[in-house]
Amino acid sequence: MLIKSKKASDVRSSEITSPSVYLDRRRFLQSAAMVGAGAAFGTIAGPALAATEKTRVKLAGVNKTKWTQESLGEKLTDYGSVTRYNNFYEFGTGKTDPADNSNKFMPRPWNLAVDGAVEKPGVYDLEDFLKPHQLEERVYRFRCVEAWSMVIPWVGIPLADVIKRMNPAGNAKYVAFETLKDAKRMPGQRRAVLDWPYREGLRMDEAMNPLSFLVVGLYGEVLPNQNGAPLRLMVPWKYGFKSIKSIVKMTFQEKEPPTSWNMASAREYGFYSNVNPTVNHPRWSQARERRIGDFLKRPTKMFNGYEEEVGQMYAGMDLRKNY
Numbered sequence: 001m002l003i004k005s006k007k008a009s010d011v012r013s014s015e016i017t018s019p020s021v022y023l024d025r026r027r028f029l030q031s032a033a034m035v036g037a038g039a040a041f042g043t044i045a046g047p048a049l050a051a052t053e054k055t056r057v058k059l060a061g062v063n064k065t066k067w068t069q070e071s072l073g074e075k076l077t078d079y080g081s082v083t084r085y086n087n088f089y090e091f092g093t094g095k096t097d098p099a100d101n102s103n104k105f106m107p108r109p110w111n112l113a114v115d116g117a118v119e120k121p122g123v124y125d126l127e128d129f130l131k132p133h134q135l136e137e138r139v140y141r142f143r144c145v146e147a148w149s150m151v152i153p154w155v156g157i158p159l160a161d162v163i164k165r166m167n168p169a170g171n172a173k174y175v176a177f178e179t180l181k182d183a184k185r186m187p188g189q190r191r192a193v194l195d196w197p198y199r200e201g202l203r204m205d206e207a208m209n210p211l212s213f214l215v216v217g218l219y220g221e222v223l224p225n226q227n228g229a230p231l232r233l234m235v236p237w238k239y240g241f242k243s244i245k246s247i248v249k250m251t252f253q254e255k256e257p258p259t260s261w262n263m264a265s266a267r268e269y270g271f272y273s274n275v276n277p278t279v280n281h282p283r284w285s286q287a288r289e290r291r292i293g294d295f296l297k298r299p300t301k302m303f304n305g306y307e308e309e310v311g312q313m314y315a316g317m318d319l320r321k322n323y
Helices: 025-034 079-084 097-101 126-130 159-166 204-208 260-264 307-314
Strands: 111-116 122-125 136-143 148-158 174-179 199-203 213-218 232-234 247-253 288-291
Touching (some): 079 148, 122 126, 159 204, 174 204, 199 204, 199 260
Parallel strands (some): 148 288
Antiparallel strands (some): 136 148, 148 213, 174 199, 174 247, 213 232
């Protein structure tokens, strides 16, 4: 339907309770009934369903891609850590706050507004918006600016495919994103930690890069609330705060959009926010990182290990100035 109009180093993997990996078939059918008769994008039962430890929904019909655990050559971060150690200030600033405070958040129904310099603006029902696209699983490294990291099997669709379908105009040089602003549903927004709503943006070539990914799930299941349900961005060569959660709006525009952390502290958070071990955060080094579940730190890789895929986009740029 289209309607116009504590630190990572302080937390051990063993300290985070990991729930069972998959639901039994009966629970899956019960959960599917909760979200109505329509199966989202023809393959899953309700991507907008709140995924909690009691209602975890397996995604069906997910294609494997070249971005696998084997190709990455790294072990996955366990599900419990991925879903219990999060930054999502809309639900609180502590690492476990998002999981503790988002259990009543119901990301359904959900609309996505598309506007700006684009041929097909409108307010789209999310399930219809995603329906033409086949779900994919991609295993990506995730690197936080606080120097902790994870390896996560995400499920979603290429951002480039959506952009091509919307057909932006030639003067659209950037894509801007916004998170839901609703303090009743997102209690962390009652505090002026940031200027709500949360905003992010990408240059058009970044958005069109094959790595850029719109996420609706992880570990083969519907995306949990604390991880950004029902729709988030994943840009694996950038620090995690660029991967905006609970997206309600995409705007195609000519000028560089304002972004939340850059607005809050431009000296610390640049627009590009590429993972770069040679450029320190003003308050700590970015040269090394601690993978959640590991004891020792490891060297941080340029562009989070994706230099071959994205480095050419920044050729000739001063990456200390354009941090």
